[in-house]
Amino acid sequence: MTHSPRVALIDGSRLIIEALVQSGADTFIGYPITPSNLLFQYASERFPRMLGAPDEITTLQWMSGAAATGLLTVTATSFPGFALMVESINMAFMMELPMVIILAQRLGPATGTATTGAQGDLALVRGMISGGFPVPTLCISSLPDCWDLSHEALRVAVSLRTPVILLTSKEMIMTMQDFDLATLKPLSPIKIPLYKGEGPYLPYAPDERGVPPFLPLGNPHHQVRMTASTHDATGLIQAGTPEALGNSTRLHRKIVRNLPDYTWLELDEQPDARRLVVAYDVTAGAAREAVRRLREQGHRVSLLVVKTLFPTPPQIFEVIDRYERVVFPEENLTGQFVEHLFGQRIPSRIRSVHSFGAMIPPAAIMQEVIA
Amino acid sequence: MSTPDTVVQAPPASDTAPAFLRTDHLPFCKGCGHNIVAINTEKALHKVAGLSPLDVVVVSDIGCIGIIDQQYASHTIHGLHGRSTALGVGVSLGVHPPGKKILVYIGDGGATIGLPHILEAADRNVDMTVLVHNNMLYGMTGGQPSGLTPVGFKTASTPDGKITPGFDLCRLAHVAGAIRVQRLIGIGDFSDDLAEAFRTPGFSLVEIIEICPSYGVKYNPGRKPADIARENGFEPVVLTNPPRPIHSRPARLDRPSLLNDDLVVPHRDVSNLPRKYSIILAGSAGEGVQAAGELLAEAGIACGLSVTKKGSYPVTVGVGFSLIEVNLKNRPINYTGIETPDAIVITSLDGLRKVESQIRTMQSGVLLIDASLPKPASPGVVVISADLRTPMGTRNVSLYSLGLLLAKTSLLPLSAYLDAIRHRFGDKVDLARLQALLTT
Ligand SMILES: Cc1ncc(C[n+]2csc(CCOP(=O)(O)OP(=O)(O)O)c2C)c(N)n1
Numbered sequence: 188m189t190h191s192p193r194v195a196l197i198d199g200s201r202l203i204i205e206a207l208v209q210s211g212a213d214t215f216i217g218y219p220i221t222p223s224n225l226l227f228q229y230a231s232e233r234f235p236r237m238l239g240a241p242d243e244i245t246t247l248q249w250m251s252g253a254a255a256t257g258l259l260t261v262t263a264t265s266f267p268g269f270a271l272m273v274e275s276i277n278m279a280f281m282m283e284l285p286m287v288i289i290l291a292q293r294l295g296p297a298t299g300t301a302t303t304g305a306q307g308d309l310a311l312v313r314g315m316i317s318g319g320f321p322v323p324t325l326c327i328s329s330l331p332d333c334w335d336l337s338h339e340a341l342r343v344a345v346s347l348r349t350p351v352i353l354l355t356s357k358e359m360i361m362t363m364q365d366f367d368l369a370t371l372k373p374l375s376p377i378k379i380p381l382y383k384g385e386g387p388y389l390p391y392a393p394d395e396r397g398v399p400p401f402l403p404l405g406n407p408h409h410q411v412r413m414t415a416s417t418h419d420a421t422g423l424i425q426a427g428t429p430e431a432l433g434n435s436t437r438l439h440r441k442i443v444r445n446l447p448d449y450t451w452l453e454l455d456e457q458p459d460a461r462r463l464v465v466a467y468d469v470t471a472g473a474a475r476e477a478v479r480r481l482r483e484q485g486h487r488v489s490l491l492v493v494k495t496l497f498p499t500p501p502q503i504f505e506v507i508d509r510y511e512r513v514v515f516p517e518e519n520l521t522g523q524f525v526e527h528l529f530g531q532r533i534p535s536r537i538r539s540v541h542s543f544g545a546m547i548p549p550a551a552i553m554q555e556v557i558a
Numbered sequence: 559m560s561t562p563d564t565v566v567q568a569p570p571a572s573d574t575a576p577a578f579l580r581t582d583h584l585p586f587c588k589g590c591g592h593n594i595v596a597i598n599t600e601k602a603l604h605k606v607a608g609l610s611p612l613d614v615v616v617v618s619d620i621g622c623i624g625i626i627d628q629q630y631a632s633h634t635i636h637g638l639h640g641r642s643t644a645l646g647v648g649v650s651l652g653v654h655p656p657g658k659k660i661l662v663y664i665g666d667g668g669a670t671i672g673l674p675h676i677l678e679a680a681d682r683n684v685d686m687t688v689l690v691h692n693n694m695l696y697g698m699t700g701g702q703p704s705g706l707t708p709v710g711f712k713t714a715s716t717p718d719g720k721i722t723p724g725f726d727l728c729r730l731a732h733v734a735g736a737i738r739v740q741r742l743i744g745i746g747d748f749s750d751d752l753a754e755a756f757r758t759p760g761f762s763l764v765e766i767i768e769i770c771p772s773y774g775v776k777y778n779p780g781r782k783p784a785d786i787a788r789e790n791g792f793e794p795v796v797l798t799n800p801p802r803p804i805h806s807r808p809a810r811l812d813r814p815s816l817l818n819d820d821l822v823v824p825h826r827d828v829s830n831l832p833r834k835y836s837i838i839l840a841g842s843a844g845e846g847v848q849a850a851g852e853l854l855a856e857a858g859i860a861c862g863l864s865v866t867k868k869g870s871y872p873v874t875v876g877v878g879f880s881l882i883e884v885n886l887k888n889r890p891i892n893y894t895g896i897e898t899p900d901a902i903v904i905t906s907l908d909g910l911r912k913v914e915s916q917i918r919t920m921q922s923g924v925l926l927i928d929a930s931l932p933k934p935a936s937p938g939v940v941v942i943s944a945d946l947r948t949p950m951g952t953r954n955v956s957l958y959s960l961g962l963l964l965a966k967t968s969l970l971p972l973s974a975y976l977d978a979i980r981h982r983f984g985d986k987v988d989l990a991r992l993q994a995l996l997t998t
């Protein structure tokens with residue numbers, strides 16, 4: 188079906204907030220911080236419920252309480268706020284509360300430079316749950332992603348009863364671009380499926396996917412217990428019993444086992460190419476351009492844009508293994524995604540292109556691909 | 559905390575009314591004040607007309623007090639240290655039907671680390687009751703002092719007695735707007751007081767002065783909690799504020815889409831731009847830099863081009879430099895940054911300072927600079943020095959300057975740019991004058 192184009196000059200923040208609301212998110216809670224200010228502003232205009240919290244710990248606590256009663260909550264922040272949220276994200280993860288946390292990366296350490304983009308928070312996001320549990324982390328790499336992945340983030344949060352991180356960065360969500368609104372596919376609202384049994388309701392008894400059916404705190408039918416402490420299926424605190432430990436390890440299993448349901452990779456392979464560029468977030472734009480120019484110049488090169496960062500889809504390794512030289516552009520000091528994939532002993536065919544405090548231009552990627 | 563071996567007398571529950579919480583086998587040490595509060599809560603909840611266990615949501619903190627959730631037949635949620643009040647505020651947003659009793663169980667330690675949450679909930683008048691179990695120390699971690707510990711009270715880490723006076727939580731909560739605040743000594747039957755707090759519409763707080771036998775008594779033998787409190791000015795007290803609207807946030811489902819038709823730029827012009835063209839406009843706050851950048855980008859869209867517009871300015875938006883980067887291209891733009899600028903427009907000294915290094919990278923292209931500024935020496939670059947600041951006034955410096963760039967470079971038809979200005983500003987900008995200035 189062809190539409191007549193409706194081209195507008197917009198930023199990604201606008202698409203993200205509109206997509207989340209159309210997808211059924213009903214409550215935005217947040218504390219303003221650059222570069223997520225536009226998200227905050229649009230949320231104020233658009234969300235059915237919008238609450239400005241006095242800080243980011245409060246933000247996550249209000250979200251968790253609201254999520255426990257069945258509201259679909261969203262927040263947006265950047266590193267300084269995210270750091271304050273970490274303990275509470277652990278809590279929400281343990282309580283199995285669906286919510287979307289948008290992390291718009293900016294240059295650190297600490298307050299760093301609020302108005303400069305970066306990709307420096309991957310290691311934090313991957314490591315933030317005590318015990319090493321991954322939190323589903325989707326990463327936006329284009330304006331269409333702002334729409335599609337926002338919906339996905341909410342869907343995964345509800346489907347797996349977990350906080351989901353929607354990772355992005357300053358340039359990705361603040362730079363305005365032409366965009367044809369007619370290409371947006373309509374989004375249907377996501378609803379939390381409720382437990383329908385006769386009871387007794389066990390708040391942490393999982394279904395076959397490892398996810399416990401939800402009932403809101405405060406419902407008139409069954410007692411609901413939620414807790415962030417190690418607990419059994421009843422939601423009662425238990426230190427170290429096999430059942431309680433099994434419940435905690437289930438949290439890992441449910442995230443990893445259902446990964447095929449939220450694996451998002453954009454693979455543009457050229458036959459006979461021996462070189463590959465792997466990118467995510469805003470550097471994916473530079474990578475797309477670099478690959479386009481290289482091909483124009485007659486080079487054979489493939490492109491993998493990673494949109495599901497954590498847990499890391501195994502297909503990434505399958506693709507990488509097919510190439511002689513793999514270039515990872517990353518706007519951080521040490522190549523955090525490369526370190527995540529390969530640790531501290533990085534094979535020589537894996538090449539990082541770093542930058543700190545500046546966008547990576549296509550030329551830098553091209554140079555490393557053909558070097 | 560020692561083993562739960564205490565058996566306390568359960569209050570007489572009627573045969574018909576189900577228990578809200580089990581008070582036999584409470585998990586606290588023998589003689590712990592937390593036991594007495596639990597028993598009084600059970601009694602008090604029965605005194606509130608029409609409540610059944612599933613009408614109550616217990617939000618419990620971390621600390622010895624936090625494990626009270628196990629005893630309850632109501633809804634329970636057990637979160638982090640100090641955060642239970644905030645978690646309870648979140649619960650209040652969504653409980654359905656509204657009107658459930660939200661009870662927050664928190665210690666003096668939790669009330670200290672989480673003090674802002676209490677003040678915030680009081681200020682918003684969230685419908686909840688916060689029960690602060692003030693045993694004047696952190697029981698769970700071995701008896702250290704909290705912000706509520708009075709001067710002289712001995713604890714594990716202040717063996718000579720605490721040096722600072724401690725703060726009056728009740729007064730703080732009252733000043734913050736709590737509807738009903740009470741400090742009471744947690745001995746005997748105070749279920750009427752608790753029931754009064756539970757019945758209060760809006761935010762209520764009860765601070766219960768207790769003693770922790772395991773640490774408080776150990777370090778302060780023979781001292782009675784009531785005396786300690788009184789001697790330090792923490793008298794039993796009831797403080798009230800007049801009723802106020804209760805914090806609630808009904809969902810507004812009628813809010814308009816962010817993607818309305820006003821944003822759509824009609825495609826009515828054409829451009830012969832052969833490649834990506836990157837423009838920087840560097841000026842100062844108050845000169846309409848950001849808006850002008852958007853209008854240039856919209857003019858590009860009107861000509862069927864792909865565009866990007868990026869703004870930068872210091873965090874203090876009303877002062878200092880303001881800069882935009884616009885890319886125009888005859889095919890989709892993947893990379894939204896600027897590689898080498900094709901044109902730089904500089905309207906002020908703030909702007910000039912910001913782009914000096916970029917000017918040095920230019921080997922061709924156009925530099926349009928206000929006549930008041932020093933003309934940079936840029937071999938290969940066409941430098942045009944012109945009065946940018948007076949023709950349309952300071953507020954329209956940027957509009958005028960980008961218009962002049964278009965007039966001098968025929969990058970885009972001027973009409974597309976003027977249309978974009980008209981669409982956004984209507985008659986707030988004297989377009990006839992602008993057009994006349996740009997076409998002479
Ligand atoms: C963020 C954080 N810091 C420290 C602790 C350790 N901790 C657990 S309980 C507690 C103090 C509890 O004291 P209080 O709130 O007065 O409750 P009580 O044990 O006396 O009932 C502390 C410091 C924690 N759980 N979380």
Ligand code: SF4
Pocket residue numbers: 559560585586587589590591592622693697698769770771772773
């Ligand atoms: S507060 Fe003190 S007496 Fe009470 S349970 Fe804890 S350690 Fe025991």
